[in-house]
Amino acid sequence: MTGPRSGGPGASPKATLGGHVTRQLLRLGESVGLSAAACESYADVLVEALGGVARRPLELPPPDRSFLSDDHTPVEFSLSCEPGAAPSLRVLLEPGAGERDLAQNGRTGLRVLREMAQRWDFTTDPLDELEDLFFPPSPHGPLALWCALELRPGGVPKVKAYLNPAASGPGRAARTVRKALKRLGHREAFASLPYSDRHLFFALDLGDWTEPRAKVYLAHDELSAAEAGTLCRMDDGPDPAEIEEFFRIAAGHDAESGQGGLEAGGAGAGAPERGNGPRIVRRPVQTCHAFTDTGAALPSGFTVYVPVRDYARHDGEALVRATTLLGRYGLDPASVLRASAAVSERRPEDGVGLVAYLGLAHQRGRPPRITTYLSSEAYAVRPPAAPDPAADARPADVPAAALSAGPPAAS
Numbered sequence: 001m002t003g004p005r006s007g008g009p010g011a012s013p014k015a016t017l018g019g020h021v022t023r024q025l026l027r028l029g030e031s032v033g034l035s036a037a038a039c040e041s042y043a044d045v046l047v048e049a050l051g052g053v054a055r056r057p058l059e060l061p062p063p064d065r066s067f068l069s070d071d072h073t074p075v076e077f078s079l080s081c082e083p084g085a086a087p088s089l090r091v092l093l094e095p096g097a098g099e100r101d102l103a104q105n106g107r108t109g110l111r112v113l114r115e116m117a118q119r120w121d122f123t124t125d126p127l128d129e130l131e132d133l134f135f136p137p138s139p140h141g142p143l144a145l146w147c148a149l150e151l152r153p154g155g156v157p158k159v160k161a162y163l164n165p166a167a168s169g170p171g172r173a174a175r176t177v178r179k180a181l182k183r184l185g186h187r188e189a190f191a192s193l194p195y196s197d198r199h200l201f202f203a204l205d206l207g208d209w210t211e212p213r214a215k216v217y218l219a220h221d222e223l224s225a226a227e228a229g230t231l232c233r234m235d236d237g238p239d240p241a242e243i244e245e246f247f248r249i250a251a252g253h254d255a256e257s258g259q260g261g262l263e264a265g266g267a268g269a270g271a272p273e274r275g276n277g278p279r280i281v282r283r284p285v286q287t288c289h290a291f292t293d294t295g296a297a298l299p300s301g302f303t304v305y306v307p308v309r310d311y312a313r314h315d316g317e318a319l320v321r322a323t324t325l326l327g328r329y330g331l332d333p334a335s336v337l338r339a340s341a342a343v344s345e346r347r348p349e350d351g352v353g354l355v356a357y358l359g360l361a362h363q364r365g366r367p368p369r370i371t372t373y374l375s376s377e378a379y380a381v382r383p384p385a386a387p388d389p390a391a392d393a394r395p396a397d398v399p400a401a402a403l404s405a406g407p408p409a410a411s
């Protein structure tokens, strides 16, 4: 699904993965008002965390079949917007991308996280306590460890670690999540989770958080808006009608196009093992359940994620949904347009997948947040779907260079 960028207009022989994501991060940082100094220091952090793959020429295929993004770029950006605050820029990355196998990928991920902990003086204790559960000697896919950074002003990020509940095999995922929650002191948390089709990720907040969370991500195949409204397990959570409305707008149920419907026969993709051949599109909706108090049986946070790229014809449509949602919550819709233009020079209508997910997050004591996930598209852009709603097949991906308006990033 990838193609070389070389040969495209303005392709530079020096363009590297590190150069590409650095340029995106600097432009994004500027678009959310981070200082130039903070942006530069975060760009260094990103390149350092990627290690050797940052120097990899973009004309080579991706370092491996990373599950982090559709074109296997081991980096994804997101913009989280909540009332009364500047939008917060985050970056998700796979530090072990390009390692020879998942076991080594996980070891590299742990080393990079521990180096961050030393540098910014936080503890990795919760992660260390779970190491045997998530890092078995012969791990299964689709990931070993991802790390996310919330790029605060000032240059010290908040850090999150994402682990794979299916590391000991998909059949063990639920048990692994239950054990992990219990070890962290959340004894009744597992029992509070709603029904799901798969346990996708287990995440930990590390570093400077007022209320660090342990989070469980669940996949829900062929979910309806009404069903989504029933999945929150928070004590004083959002009204089901609010979740339903978010779902309908994000999935395009209100649009005239017949392409939007999540119930329209989509195959749930979930988390395929690495190397299993072509990926199925139409990914499932996910929910995230966040636990903060060990004394409480119920989560204090709930997020719903709609993989908008599988339910929109092109990113122009996805961006309209994002701005509609931001408007509903009294948030500045222009922030997401600026961010998408900062990440990609192509026209949104010329591809689908720049906007990967739209998320609605509720956390006790805070106003709801809308998050837009923006793909780096270092290796490929998925072409827009045909305007004919009956056309279900998607053409193969084309090289990013073929669709980008400007020259690729220089290193």
Ligand code: TRP
Pocket (backbone or CB within 6 Å): 067, 068, 069, 070, 076, 092, 283, 286, 305, 307, 356, 357, 373
């Ligand atoms: N690429 C994976 C997916 O599409 C994992 C992922 C990346 C993800 N960013 C995400 C999942 C944001 C949920 C929300 O599922």
